Amino acid sequence: xxxxxxxxxFSPTFLILAWLNLRKTYxxxxxxxxxxxxxxxxxxxxxxxxxxxEVPVPSISSLLLKxxxxxVK
Amino acid sequence: xxxxxxxxxxMEATVVLFLVGSSLVTGGSTRAKQDTWFCIVxxxxxxxxxxxxxxxxxxxxxxxxxxxxIICAAGRPAGTVICVLITLYALVLGAVVLRNxxxxxxxxxxxxxxxxMIAVSVMVVVIYTLSNGLYVLARISKLMxxxxxxxxxxxxxxxxxxxxxxxxxxxxxxxxxxxxxxIVSSFSTPYCxxxxxxxxxxxxxxxxxxxxxxxxxxxxxxxxxxxxxxxxTLVLGYLDTTVNYSSYEAVSVIQIxxxxxxxxxxxxxxxxxxxxxxxxxxxxxxxxxxxxxAGYRDYEPIVVPVGVLTLTAVxxxxxxxxxxxxxxxxxxxxxxxxxxxxxxxxxxxxxxxxKLKQRKAPRQGQIPKKTKSA
Numbered sequence: 434x435x436x437x438x439x440x441x442x443f444s445p446t447f448l449i450l451a452w453l454n455l456r457k458t459y460x461x462x463x464x465x466x467x468x469x470x471x472x473x474x475x476x477x478x479x480x481x482x483x484x485x486x487e488v489p490v491p492s493i494s495s496l497l498l499k500x501x502x503x504x505v506k
Numbered sequence: 507x508x509x510x511x512x513x514x515x516x517m518e519a520t521v522v523l524f525l526v527g528s529s530l531v532t533g534g535s536t537r538a539k540q541d542t543w544f545c546i547v548x549x550x551x552x553x554x555x556x557x558x559x560x561x562x563x564x565x566x567x568x569x570x571x572x573x574x575x576i577i578c579a580a581g582r583p584a585g586t587v588i589c590v591l592i593t594l595y596a597l598v599l600g601a602v603v604l605r606n607x608x609x610x611x612x613x614x615x616x617x618x619x620x621x622x623m624i625a626v627s628v629m630v631v632v633i634y635t636l637s638n639g640l641y642v643l644a645r646i647s648k649l650m651x652x653x654x655x656x657x658x659x660x661x662x663x664x665x666x667x668x669x670x671x672x673x674x675x676x677x678x679x680x681x682x683x684x685x686x687x688x689i690v691s692s693f694s695t696p697y698c699x700x701x702x703x704x705x706x707x708x709x710x711x712x713x714x715x716x717x718x719x720x721x722x723x724x725x726x727x728x729x730x731x732x733x734x735x736x737x738x739t740l741v742l743g744y745l746d747t748t749v750n751y752s753s754y755e756a757v758s759v760i761q762i763x764x765x766x767x768x769x770x771x772x773x774x775x776x777x778x779x780x781x782x783x784x785x786x787x788x789x790x791x792x793x794x795x796x797x798x799x800a801g802y803r804d805y806e807p808i809v810v811p812v813g814v815l816t817l818t819a820v821x822x823x824x825x826x827x828x829x830x831x832x833x834x835x836x837x838x839x840x841x842x843x844x845x846x847x848x849x850x851x852x853x854x855x856x857x858x859x860x861k862l863k864q865r866k867a868p869r870q871g872q873i874p875k876k877t878k879s880a
Contacts, residue, residue, distance in 0.1 A: 439622050439821065446626050447814055450633065454810035466807040469800050473811035477818045484821065493598060494824045494833040497840060 440485040447477065512706070514714035516644040519651040520783060521703050521723025526654065526730050527784030528606050529696045530776060535735065535747045536688030538680045540673060542746075543736055545688035550728040552689070553697040557724055559849050560704040561717040566856045570716070572705040573798035579856030586799050588848050593795030595844045596702050597812075600788040601819035602833060604628065607781040608820065609830065610751060615774060625820045632786045633813040636793070637806055640709045643786045650779040657772045658730055662737050664760045664769060669740035694838030696731075698845035700724065702791040750831065789813060 451474050458466050483490050512520075536542045566575045573592075577585030608624040616624065635642050680688075700720070707716050734753055738746045741756040749755045751773075758770040792812050793805040802808070824830040 438620060442620060442622050442626060443817065446630065446817075450630075450810045450814060454807070458807050461807075463807060466802065469796065469802070469808055470811045473808075473815055477811075477814050480818050480822070490822060492825045492829060493601070493819065493822055494829050497833070497836075 511711040512644040514719045518723040520647040522727045523783035524787045525727035527780045537684040538688030541680045545692040549692035571708045589799045596792040600816045673743035705794040
Protein backbone atom coordinates (compact mmCIF):
# COMPACT_ATOMS: atom_id res chain seq x y z
CA UNK A 434 0.00 0.00 0.00
CA UNK A 435 1.37 3.40 -0.94
CA UNK A 436 1.23 6.33 1.42
CA UNK A 437 -1.25 8.08 -0.86
CA UNK A 438 -3.59 5.07 -0.67
CA UNK A 439 -3.26 5.21 3.12
CA UNK A 440 -4.19 8.90 3.09
CA UNK A 441 -7.14 8.25 0.78
CA UNK A 442 -8.55 5.78 3.29
CA PHE A 443 -7.71 7.73 6.42
CA SER A 444 -8.59 11.29 5.38
CA PRO A 445 -12.35 10.81 4.64
CA THR A 446 -12.78 8.93 7.92
CA PHE A 447 -10.86 11.60 9.78
CA LEU A 448 -12.76 14.49 8.19
CA ILE A 449 -16.21 12.97 8.81
CA LEU A 450 -15.43 12.00 12.41
CA ALA A 451 -13.78 15.35 13.21
CA TRP A 452 -16.66 17.33 11.70
CA LEU A 453 -19.31 15.32 13.56
CA ASN A 454 -17.37 15.61 16.81
CA LEU A 455 -16.72 19.35 16.59
CA ARG A 456 -20.31 20.04 15.49
CA LYS A 457 -21.76 18.11 18.45
CA THR A 458 -19.50 19.98 20.86
CA TYR A 459 -20.66 23.27 19.31
CA UNK A 460 -24.34 22.29 19.52
CA UNK A 461 -24.01 21.33 23.18
CA UNK A 462 -22.10 24.58 23.88
CA UNK A 463 -19.27 22.61 25.50
CA UNK A 464 -16.56 24.86 24.10
CA UNK A 465 -14.09 23.91 26.83
CA UNK A 466 -13.58 20.55 25.08
CA UNK A 467 -12.15 22.37 22.04
CA UNK A 468 -8.99 22.87 24.13
CA UNK A 469 -8.29 19.13 23.79
CA UNK A 470 -10.14 18.25 20.58
CA UNK A 471 -8.58 20.83 18.23
CA UNK A 472 -4.91 20.27 19.24
CA UNK A 473 -5.32 16.48 18.90
CA UNK A 474 -6.94 16.86 15.47
CA UNK A 475 -4.08 19.16 14.39
CA UNK A 476 -1.46 16.64 15.63
CA UNK A 477 -3.25 13.84 13.75
CA UNK A 478 -3.40 15.92 10.57
CA UNK A 479 0.29 16.88 10.78
CA UNK A 480 1.39 13.27 11.30
CA UNK A 481 -0.75 12.10 8.38
CA UNK A 482 0.71 14.75 6.08
CA UNK A 483 4.19 13.62 7.17
CA UNK A 484 3.25 10.04 6.26
CA UNK A 485 1.83 11.08 2.87
CA UNK A 486 4.84 13.21 1.93
CA GLU A 487 7.07 10.28 2.93
CA VAL A 488 8.95 12.28 5.53
CA PRO A 489 10.91 9.68 7.55
CA VAL A 490 9.12 9.48 10.90
CA PRO A 491 10.79 7.16 13.44
CA SER A 492 8.50 4.37 14.59
CA ILE A 493 7.38 4.23 18.24
CA SER A 494 9.17 0.90 18.73
CA SER A 495 12.49 2.30 17.46
CA LEU A 496 12.06 5.33 19.73
CA LEU A 497 11.39 3.03 22.69
CA LEU A 498 14.44 0.98 21.78
CA LYS A 499 16.64 4.08 21.71
CA UNK A 500 15.21 5.60 24.88
CA UNK A 501 15.05 2.53 27.07
CA UNK A 502 17.85 0.29 25.75
CA UNK A 503 19.92 1.24 28.80
CA UNK A 504 17.48 -0.52 31.09
CA VAL A 505 16.60 -3.67 29.13
CA LYS A 506 19.24 -5.68 27.30
CA UNK B 507 -29.38 0.15 39.56
CA UNK B 508 -29.47 2.75 36.77
CA UNK B 509 -30.05 1.76 33.16
CA UNK B 510 -26.47 2.78 32.39
CA UNK B 511 -24.91 0.95 35.35
CA UNK B 512 -22.85 -2.12 34.61
CA UNK B 513 -23.70 -5.28 36.55
CA UNK B 514 -21.04 -7.48 38.15
CA UNK B 515 -21.60 -10.22 35.55
CA UNK B 516 -21.19 -7.79 32.65
CA MET B 517 -18.01 -6.40 34.23
CA GLU B 518 -16.60 -9.90 34.69
CA ALA B 519 -17.28 -10.67 31.03
CA THR B 520 -15.61 -7.42 29.94
CA VAL B 521 -12.52 -8.19 32.05
CA VAL B 522 -12.34 -11.71 30.59
CA LEU B 523 -12.59 -10.51 26.99
CA PHE B 524 -10.09 -7.72 27.65
CA LEU B 525 -7.51 -10.12 29.08
CA VAL B 526 -8.11 -12.87 26.57
CA GLY B 527 -8.12 -10.35 23.67
CA SER B 528 -5.08 -10.73 21.49
CA SER B 529 -3.36 -13.28 23.79
CA LEU B 530 -5.78 -16.00 22.77
CA VAL B 531 -4.70 -15.77 19.14
CA THR B 532 -0.98 -15.36 19.76
CA GLY B 533 -1.29 -18.23 22.26
CA GLY B 534 0.76 -16.41 24.89
CA SER B 535 3.77 -18.66 24.26
CA THR B 536 6.99 -17.56 25.96
CA ARG B 537 10.69 -18.45 25.98
CA ALA B 538 9.86 -21.23 28.44
CA LYS B 539 8.48 -23.17 25.41
CA GLN B 540 6.66 -26.34 26.61
CA ASP B 541 6.69 -24.95 30.19
CA THR B 542 4.68 -21.86 29.26
CA TRP B 543 1.71 -23.34 31.15
CA PHE B 544 3.79 -23.01 34.33
CA CYS B 545 4.52 -19.33 33.53
CA ILE B 546 0.80 -18.68 33.02
CA VAL B 547 -0.05 -20.32 36.38
CA UNK B 548 2.73 -18.42 38.18
CA UNK B 549 1.65 -15.14 36.56
CA UNK B 550 -1.93 -15.76 37.70
CA UNK B 551 -0.77 -16.21 41.30
CA UNK B 552 1.38 -13.07 41.06
CA UNK B 553 -1.43 -10.96 39.65
CA UNK B 554 -3.79 -11.54 42.62
CA UNK B 555 -2.01 -8.87 44.74
CA UNK B 556 -2.22 -6.48 41.78
CA UNK B 557 -5.98 -7.05 41.53
CA UNK B 558 -6.19 -6.22 45.24
CA UNK B 559 -4.06 -3.07 44.74
CA UNK B 560 -6.35 -1.78 41.96
CA UNK B 561 -9.48 -2.65 43.99
CA UNK B 562 -8.10 -0.79 47.01
CA UNK B 563 -7.25 2.27 44.89
CA UNK B 564 -10.85 2.26 43.64
CA UNK B 565 -12.13 1.98 47.24
CA UNK B 566 -9.78 4.67 48.63
CA UNK B 567 -12.34 7.45 48.26
CA UNK B 568 -16.09 7.41 47.58
CA UNK B 569 -17.11 7.49 43.92
CA UNK B 570 -14.90 4.59 42.77
CA UNK B 571 -13.25 6.80 40.17
CA UNK B 572 -9.78 5.36 39.46
CA UNK B 573 -8.05 8.44 38.07
CA UNK B 574 -9.76 10.79 40.53
CA UNK B 575 -8.59 8.61 43.42
CA ILE B 576 -5.04 8.65 42.04
CA ILE B 577 -5.09 12.47 42.00
CA CYS B 578 -6.64 12.59 45.49
CA ALA B 579 -4.04 10.17 46.85
CA ALA B 580 -0.92 11.53 45.17
CA GLY B 581 -1.88 15.20 45.09
CA ARG B 582 -2.81 17.30 42.04
CA PRO B 583 0.64 17.71 40.33
CA ALA B 584 2.00 14.20 40.95
CA GLY B 585 -1.42 12.61 40.36
CA THR B 586 -1.80 14.37 37.02
CA VAL B 587 1.67 13.14 35.96
CA ILE B 588 0.70 9.56 36.93
CA CYS B 589 -2.59 9.91 34.99
CA VAL B 590 -0.69 11.17 31.93
CA LEU B 591 1.80 8.26 32.14
CA ILE B 592 -1.02 5.70 32.36
CA THR B 593 -2.81 7.46 29.47
CA LEU B 594 0.33 7.36 27.30
CA TYR B 595 0.77 3.67 28.09
CA ALA B 596 -2.88 3.07 27.17
CA LEU B 597 -2.42 4.95 23.90
CA VAL B 598 0.64 2.89 22.89
CA LEU B 599 -1.01 -0.38 23.96
CA GLY B 600 -4.15 0.58 22.06
CA ALA B 601 -2.11 1.13 18.90
CA VAL B 602 -0.20 -2.15 19.38
CA VAL B 603 -3.43 -4.12 19.89
CA LEU B 604 -5.11 -2.52 16.88
CA ARG B 605 -2.02 -3.08 14.72
CA ASN B 606 -1.69 -6.71 15.83
CA UNK B 607 -5.39 -7.24 15.25
CA UNK B 608 -5.33 -5.65 11.77
CA UNK B 609 -2.09 -7.44 10.86
CA UNK B 610 -3.65 -10.80 11.76
CA UNK B 611 -6.74 -10.22 9.60
CA UNK B 612 -4.53 -8.87 6.79
CA UNK B 613 -2.11 -11.83 6.82
CA UNK B 614 -4.66 -14.58 7.36
CA UNK B 615 -7.83 -13.57 5.55
CA UNK B 616 -7.66 -10.27 3.66
CA UNK B 617 -4.28 -10.09 1.96
CA UNK B 618 -5.39 -7.48 -0.58
CA UNK B 619 -7.08 -5.21 1.99
CA UNK B 620 -4.80 -2.49 3.41
CA UNK B 621 -4.10 -2.72 7.14
CA UNK B 622 -5.35 0.81 7.71
CA MET B 623 -8.73 -0.11 6.19
CA ILE B 624 -9.16 -2.93 8.72
CA ALA B 625 -8.02 -0.67 11.57
CA VAL B 626 -10.38 2.14 10.48
CA SER B 627 -13.34 -0.28 10.27
CA VAL B 628 -12.74 -1.56 13.79
CA MET B 629 -12.01 1.84 15.31
CA VAL B 630 -15.13 3.48 13.85
CA VAL B 631 -17.33 0.80 15.46
CA VAL B 632 -15.45 1.11 18.77
CA ILE B 633 -15.85 4.92 18.71
CA TYR B 634 -19.57 4.62 17.97
CA THR B 635 -20.05 2.07 20.79
CA LEU B 636 -18.16 4.14 23.36
CA SER B 637 -19.91 7.37 22.33
CA ASN B 638 -23.13 5.71 23.46
CA GLY B 639 -21.67 4.83 26.85
CA LEU B 640 -19.48 2.16 28.38
CA TYR B 641 -22.49 0.07 29.38
CA VAL B 642 -23.10 -0.76 25.70
CA LEU B 643 -19.65 -2.36 25.48
CA ALA B 644 -20.23 -4.24 28.75
CA ARG B 645 -23.56 -5.63 27.51
CA ILE B 646 -22.00 -6.76 24.24
CA SER B 647 -19.20 -8.43 26.24
CA LYS B 648 -21.60 -10.61 28.20
CA LEU B 649 -23.02 -11.98 24.96
CA MET B 650 -19.63 -12.36 23.30
CA UNK B 651 -18.14 -14.28 26.22
CA UNK B 652 -20.56 -17.11 25.60
CA UNK B 653 -19.45 -17.34 21.96
CA UNK B 654 -15.80 -17.27 23.03
CA UNK B 655 -16.23 -20.10 25.55
CA UNK B 656 -18.11 -22.19 22.97
CA UNK B 657 -15.40 -21.50 20.37
CA UNK B 658 -12.51 -22.50 22.68
CA UNK B 659 -14.36 -25.61 23.92
CA UNK B 660 -15.26 -26.76 20.41
CA UNK B 661 -11.67 -26.33 19.15
CA UNK B 662 -10.25 -28.24 22.15
CA UNK B 663 -12.68 -31.13 21.64
CA UNK B 664 -12.07 -31.27 17.87
CA UNK B 665 -8.28 -30.96 18.20
CA UNK B 666 -8.19 -33.89 20.64
CA UNK B 667 -7.21 -36.41 17.95
CA UNK B 668 -4.21 -34.27 16.94
CA UNK B 669 -2.86 -33.86 20.47
CA UNK B 670 0.32 -35.51 21.64
CA UNK B 671 0.96 -35.52 25.41
CA UNK B 672 4.71 -35.95 24.86
CA UNK B 673 4.84 -32.36 23.56
CA UNK B 674 4.59 -31.18 27.18
CA UNK B 675 7.78 -33.08 28.09
CA UNK B 676 10.33 -32.55 29.54
CA UNK B 677 8.34 -30.90 32.30
CA UNK B 678 9.99 -27.87 33.96
CA UNK B 679 13.36 -28.53 32.34
CA UNK B 680 13.68 -25.06 30.80
CA UNK B 681 16.53 -22.83 31.93
CA UNK B 682 15.60 -20.82 35.06
CA UNK B 683 16.34 -17.58 33.17
CA UNK B 684 13.89 -18.57 30.43
CA UNK B 685 11.26 -19.57 33.00
CA UNK B 686 11.69 -16.26 34.81
CA UNK B 687 11.46 -14.29 31.60
CA UNK B 688 8.38 -16.28 30.65
CA ILE B 689 6.75 -15.51 34.00
CA VAL B 690 7.53 -11.78 33.68
CA SER B 691 6.22 -11.80 30.11
CA SER B 692 2.98 -13.61 31.05
CA PHE B 693 2.58 -11.46 34.16
CA SER B 694 2.90 -8.21 32.21
CA THR B 695 0.99 -9.28 29.09
CA PRO B 696 -1.92 -9.71 29.54
CA TYR B 697 -2.44 -9.95 33.34
CA CYS B 698 -0.97 -6.61 34.44
CA UNK B 699 -2.85 -4.87 31.67
CA UNK B 700 -5.76 -4.95 34.14
CA UNK B 701 -4.61 -1.45 35.10
CA UNK B 702 -6.61 -0.35 32.05
CA UNK B 703 -9.68 -2.30 33.25
CA UNK B 704 -9.69 -0.55 36.61
CA UNK B 705 -11.17 2.79 35.36
CA UNK B 706 -14.25 0.88 34.10
CA UNK B 707 -15.24 -0.07 37.63
CA UNK B 708 -16.43 3.50 38.24
CA UNK B 709 -19.44 2.67 36.06
CA UNK B 710 -20.25 -0.56 37.90
CA UNK B 711 -23.34 -0.91 40.06
CA UNK B 712 -22.68 0.36 43.61
CA UNK B 713 -24.07 -2.87 45.14
CA UNK B 714 -21.40 -5.01 43.49
CA UNK B 715 -18.07 -5.51 45.25
CA UNK B 716 -14.97 -4.65 43.24
CA UNK B 717 -12.37 -7.21 44.36
CA UNK B 718 -14.47 -10.40 43.93
CA UNK B 719 -15.77 -9.21 40.54
CA UNK B 720 -12.29 -8.26 39.33
CA UNK B 721 -10.75 -11.53 40.58
CA UNK B 722 -13.49 -13.69 39.06
CA UNK B 723 -12.92 -12.02 35.68
CA UNK B 724 -9.14 -12.48 35.87
CA UNK B 725 -9.50 -16.11 36.99
CA UNK B 726 -11.93 -16.98 34.21
CA UNK B 727 -9.58 -15.38 31.66
CA UNK B 728 -6.73 -17.43 33.15
CA UNK B 729 -8.68 -20.66 32.64
CA UNK B 730 -9.37 -19.81 28.98
CA UNK B 731 -5.76 -18.76 28.30
CA UNK B 732 -4.34 -21.85 30.03
CA UNK B 733 -6.67 -24.15 28.11
CA UNK B 734 -5.78 -22.47 24.80
CA UNK B 735 -2.04 -22.58 25.54
CA UNK B 736 -2.07 -26.27 26.52
CA UNK B 737 -4.13 -27.05 23.38
CA UNK B 738 -1.59 -25.23 21.21
CA THR B 739 1.41 -26.95 22.84
CA LEU B 740 -0.19 -30.40 22.63
CA VAL B 741 -1.09 -29.95 18.96
CA LEU B 742 1.92 -28.01 17.64
CA GLY B 743 4.69 -29.01 20.03
CA TYR B 744 7.89 -27.01 19.50
CA LEU B 745 6.31 -25.20 16.53
CA ASP B 746 4.08 -23.38 19.03
CA THR B 747 6.90 -21.00 19.96
CA THR B 748 7.98 -20.28 16.40
CA VAL B 749 4.73 -19.20 14.75
CA ASN B 750 3.14 -15.79 15.29
CA TYR B 751 -0.47 -16.93 15.61
CA SER B 752 -0.19 -20.30 17.32
CA SER B 753 -3.90 -20.70 18.12
CA TYR B 754 -4.73 -20.19 14.45
CA GLU B 755 -2.08 -22.73 13.39
CA ALA B 756 -3.15 -25.27 16.03
CA VAL B 757 -6.80 -25.11 15.06
CA SER B 758 -6.04 -25.20 11.32
CA VAL B 759 -4.94 -28.86 11.61
CA ILE B 760 -8.45 -29.92 12.66
CA GLN B 761 -10.10 -32.00 9.98
CA ILE B 762 -12.99 -34.39 10.40
CA UNK B 763 -13.47 -36.46 7.27
CA UNK B 764 -13.57 -34.56 3.98
CA UNK B 765 -16.33 -32.16 4.86
CA UNK B 766 -15.43 -30.55 8.22
CA UNK B 767 -12.38 -28.36 7.69
CA UNK B 768 -11.32 -24.69 8.03
CA UNK B 769 -12.25 -24.59 11.71
CA UNK B 770 -9.67 -21.81 12.15
CA UNK B 771 -12.42 -19.39 11.10
CA UNK B 772 -13.60 -19.76 14.73
CA UNK B 773 -10.29 -18.31 15.90
CA UNK B 774 -10.74 -15.38 13.50
CA UNK B 775 -14.20 -14.72 14.94
CA UNK B 776 -12.84 -15.00 18.48
CA UNK B 777 -10.17 -12.41 17.74
CA UNK B 778 -12.72 -10.15 16.10
CA UNK B 779 -14.92 -10.24 19.21
CA UNK B 780 -12.24 -10.10 21.90
CA UNK B 781 -10.09 -7.60 19.98
CA UNK B 782 -13.07 -5.30 19.60
CA UNK B 783 -13.75 -5.34 23.35
CA UNK B 784 -10.05 -4.93 24.17
CA UNK B 785 -9.74 -1.91 21.85
CA UNK B 786 -12.91 -0.46 23.39
CA UNK B 787 -11.69 -0.83 26.97
CA UNK B 788 -8.28 0.66 26.13
CA UNK B 789 -9.88 3.59 24.30
CA UNK B 790 -12.16 4.19 27.28
CA UNK B 791 -9.23 4.19 29.73
CA UNK B 792 -7.24 6.55 27.49
CA UNK B 793 -10.18 8.96 27.32
CA UNK B 794 -10.80 8.72 31.07
CA UNK B 795 -7.14 9.45 31.85
CA UNK B 796 -7.06 12.40 29.48
CA UNK B 797 -10.39 13.69 30.82
CA UNK B 798 -9.12 13.61 34.39
CA UNK B 799 -5.74 15.15 33.50
CA ALA B 800 -7.49 17.96 31.59
CA GLY B 801 -10.13 18.36 34.32
CA TYR B 802 -13.25 17.68 32.23
CA ARG B 803 -16.55 16.19 33.37
CA ASP B 804 -17.39 13.75 30.53
CA TYR B 805 -15.21 11.50 28.43
CA GLU B 806 -17.59 11.19 25.43
CA PRO B 807 -16.52 14.41 23.59
CA ILE B 808 -12.88 13.23 23.51
CA VAL B 809 -13.55 9.69 22.25
CA VAL B 810 -13.23 10.73 18.58
CA PRO B 811 -9.95 12.70 18.93
CA VAL B 812 -8.33 9.92 20.97
CA GLY B 813 -9.69 7.30 18.52
CA VAL B 814 -8.17 9.01 15.47
CA LEU B 815 -4.93 9.56 17.40
CA THR B 816 -4.77 5.80 18.07
CA LEU B 817 -5.44 5.17 14.37
CA THR B 818 -2.55 7.48 13.44
CA ALA B 819 -0.29 5.61 15.86
CA VAL B 820 -1.12 2.27 14.17
CA UNK B 821 1.27 2.72 11.18
CA UNK B 822 3.77 4.55 13.39
CA UNK B 823 4.02 1.78 15.97
CA UNK B 824 6.48 -0.20 13.85
CA UNK B 825 7.74 -0.08 10.30
CA UNK B 826 7.44 -3.85 9.67
CA UNK B 827 6.19 -7.15 11.15
CA UNK B 828 9.54 -8.07 12.73
CA UNK B 829 9.69 -4.72 14.53
CA UNK B 830 6.10 -5.32 15.70
CA UNK B 831 7.11 -8.75 17.05
CA UNK B 832 10.05 -7.10 18.83
CA UNK B 833 7.67 -4.54 20.29
CA UNK B 834 5.23 -7.20 21.51
CA UNK B 835 8.10 -9.20 23.04
CA UNK B 836 9.73 -6.25 24.80
CA UNK B 837 6.74 -4.07 25.69
CA UNK B 838 6.17 -5.99 28.97
CA UNK B 839 9.54 -4.89 30.33
CA UNK B 840 8.89 -1.25 29.50
CA UNK B 841 5.33 -1.39 30.77
CA UNK B 842 6.00 -2.98 34.18
CA UNK B 843 6.81 0.31 35.99
CA UNK B 844 3.46 1.76 34.87
CA UNK B 845 1.59 -1.48 35.51
CA UNK B 846 3.03 -2.31 38.94
CA UNK B 847 5.18 0.44 40.43
CA UNK B 848 2.81 3.39 39.99
CA UNK B 849 -0.35 1.69 41.38
CA UNK B 850 1.54 0.32 44.40
CA UNK B 851 3.05 3.77 45.05
CA UNK B 852 -0.36 5.45 44.77
CA UNK B 853 -1.94 2.93 47.16
CA UNK B 854 0.82 3.30 49.76
CA UNK B 855 0.58 7.11 49.66
CA UNK B 856 -3.23 7.03 49.67
CA UNK B 857 -3.44 4.62 52.64
CA UNK B 858 -0.80 6.64 54.53
CA UNK B 859 -2.74 9.86 53.94
CA UNK B 860 -5.98 8.23 55.08
CA LYS B 861 -4.38 6.92 58.30
CA LEU B 862 -2.93 10.35 59.06
CA LYS B 863 -6.35 11.91 58.54
CA GLN B 864 -7.98 9.32 60.83
CA ARG B 865 -5.40 10.01 63.55
CA LYS B 866 -5.99 13.74 63.30
CA ALA B 867 -9.79 13.40 63.28
CA PRO B 868 -10.26 12.01 66.87
CA ARG B 869 -7.95 14.69 68.27
CA GLN B 870 -10.01 17.38 66.61
CA GLY B 871 -13.17 15.68 67.96
CA GLN B 872 -11.92 15.82 71.56
CA ILE B 873 -11.61 19.61 71.64
CA PRO B 874 -15.33 20.45 71.77
CA LYS B 875 -15.91 17.79 74.49
CA LYS B 876 -13.34 19.45 76.72
CA THR B 877 -14.78 22.88 76.16
CA LYS B 878 -18.27 21.54 76.93
CA SER B 879 -17.22 20.07 80.29
CA ALA B 880 -15.35 23.25 81.15
